[in-house]
Amino acid sequence: MLICLFSLYGPVGCTVDEISVDESGGSTTDPSGSETAPGTGTEPIGECGDGVIDPGELCDDGNAIEDDGCSSSCEPIACGFEWVVRDPAFVTEYFSPWVPVVLDGDELTLIHQTFPENYLNSRLVRLSAADGSIMLSAEINLRAEDDFPQALVRGPEGDLYLGDTTYGLERSVSLRRLDADNQVLWNRVRPDEYGMFDLAFSSNNELLLVDTYQTSAVESQVRIVALDPADGSELGVRELGTPGASFDRGEAMAIDDQGRVFVGWTQELQPEVSYPSISALPPTQGPPLWTTSFDSITGEYVLVEAVAVDRHGQVIAAIVDFPSSRSWFASLDADTGEVVWLLSDIELGPSELGLVTYDLATSSDRILVVGTQALQVDGEWLTYARLLGLDFDGNVVCSKRYGDFEGQEWLNFMRFTDVVAGAEDDFYAVGHAFFYIESSLPIPVELLRARIR
Known part of the structure; x- marks a missing residue:
């Protein structure tokens, strides 16, 4: 190790x-x-x-x-790494799209995929937030199918709630509750729900799921589902989206201290042309309080990749157009939905092939964005991780590339997929290196603690 x-x-x-x-x-x-x-x-x-x-x-x-x-x-x-953890237990030979992580007091928990002896499994790792020391590393037996851990939250009683996506002909979302011994207390498979999704606990301790529900071969809608944490049963459903033949997608969610639910989702403007939207919903049932759409940002595959609420009454969102490798960052007034500022990655500084954002988090004074960029080195395109620190006015306070093109070459393909904020302006980012499909190299997973001043 x-x-x-x-x-x-x-x-x-x-x-x-x-x-x-x-x-x-x-x-x-x-x-x-x-x-x-x-x-x-x-x-x-x-x-x-x-x-x-x-x-x-x-x-x-x-x-x-x-x-x-x-x-x-x-x-x-302005930004530096206080510690970095790389451990053999983290290494996998299987590409994992996401590595979700949660922070609870002085303890971090992450779940990532493993691929031991030709079957797919997951590993749960607990670490000290103070110094990154590993407290527990254990396999958890989920399903031997194409399940990708994607969302992880800790409930008010201390148990973990894990959401993963199954791709293939029968796409679905699976939700599980894990106790302190990592035993699965219940498992709910939700068919016809797929894609990017998010989990959070509401102000009245309901487990909320935002995802995409396919209503027909030519239509999907955004659903915000309230679940009973005790057994995963469905308590209620709210829907967003355009009625009719439209593929709308639900992707990200955040809840403020008033219990309001902020949902990042994508509306289909016309076939294969979508634009991102943010909606604010009341704590319980009821229509949206407001919806703000960014119809100036359109594309075939545009996503609201992350939503967070800062401590100054603003909603922060990261928007990504994957085909063009471009990102936008927006700040909205949480009460009205009015756009305070909207910036593109080009405005924030030089970028080789644009920034593909995977997550963001807010602390008391800072926003940390994690994503990937591409850089041409000696005629070869390499992908590396980028950490971007912003203040609440949208100003860049630091921008740091994470990678070593001449040392550990696997860092050339590093990306961070999840980030959580700690006390003050500390952030914890988790990610992994990824390689071409024909590569036989192991895929290390890393967790680091960064401070953004």
């Missing part, structure tokens, strides 16, 4: 016998020759890079690792 811990806020590698004390009152020296005050035994004021935060220093990481958020002159960098 390889675990790298990059600490910005405390001693790194210091030992107590570095300081000697002269009882006679004379000056003392440490092994480097630095003097202390006579007879006091006081630790000397060190230099930048010694791993100790001295007076006048804002951080000191020992200068052992680059890109960890502390410069070689002991000044904080």
Whole structure:
């Protein structure tokens, strides 16, 4: 197992016998020759890079690792990685579209696919949010079919609720409740529901599912389904979408402290031309409070990839046009749906082939977007992960590429699929490297803690 811990806020590698004390009152020296005050035994004021935060220093990481958020002159960098975890238990030979992760207090839980001995399975990993140390890594027996873990939430009673998608001729969404021992308490298969979907708990502790329901061969609708957490039974359904022959898709969801439900979904304008929309729904039954559509952003495969609610009364959304590899980011007033700002990845800075966004999260002052970009290196197109930090006015505070084109080549195909916000401006992002289908290389999964200042 390889675990790298990059600490910005405390001693790194210091030992107590570095300081000697002269009882006679004379000056003392440490092994480097630095003097202390006579007879006091006081630790000397060190230099930048010694791993100790001295007076006048804002951080000191020992200068052992680059890109960890502390410069070689002991000044904080806008975005850095506090720790990165890569573990053999995470490695799979099977491509997993998503790796969902949840944060509960000081514990992180993620679920990803494995492919042991020619059958598909999933692995649950629990880690410490403080340092990334692995607390549990265990296989969980789901179904030996093409199930892709996609959404994961923790209920108010502490159990996990997992949603995965089955592709193929019989597309469906499967929902499961896992107890503290990772045992499946119930499993509900919802036929004719498919595609991107999301899970969340409502203000009255109902499990909410937003997804796409295929009503006929030429029509689908967006459904917001309320489920009983005790057994997964259906309590009620709300629908969004255009009646008639239209393929509308439900994709993302967020709930604010007032219990309002914000849904990101796509409306079909005409065959193979769609545009993204955000709707606000009341906590329980009732029509939408407002719907805002971005009809200036159209394409054959446009998705609202992520929705979040910040702490200043704004709804933040990430919109992606996959065929053109372009992303847009929007801020809307949560009360009215009025667009506060709308930015494209081009406006946010240079991009080689555009940014494909997979998720975003909001903290007290920052927004972190995770996605992928492509870059041409020596005539070869390589895909790498991008972390993009924004403030709540839509300004870029940091933009960092995650990858090493000359070192660990598998990082050339790295992408992060999920991100959650922690305390202050810490974020936890999880993702994996992916390769061409004919590749026999293993696919490592990584989890990192980033700080966006």
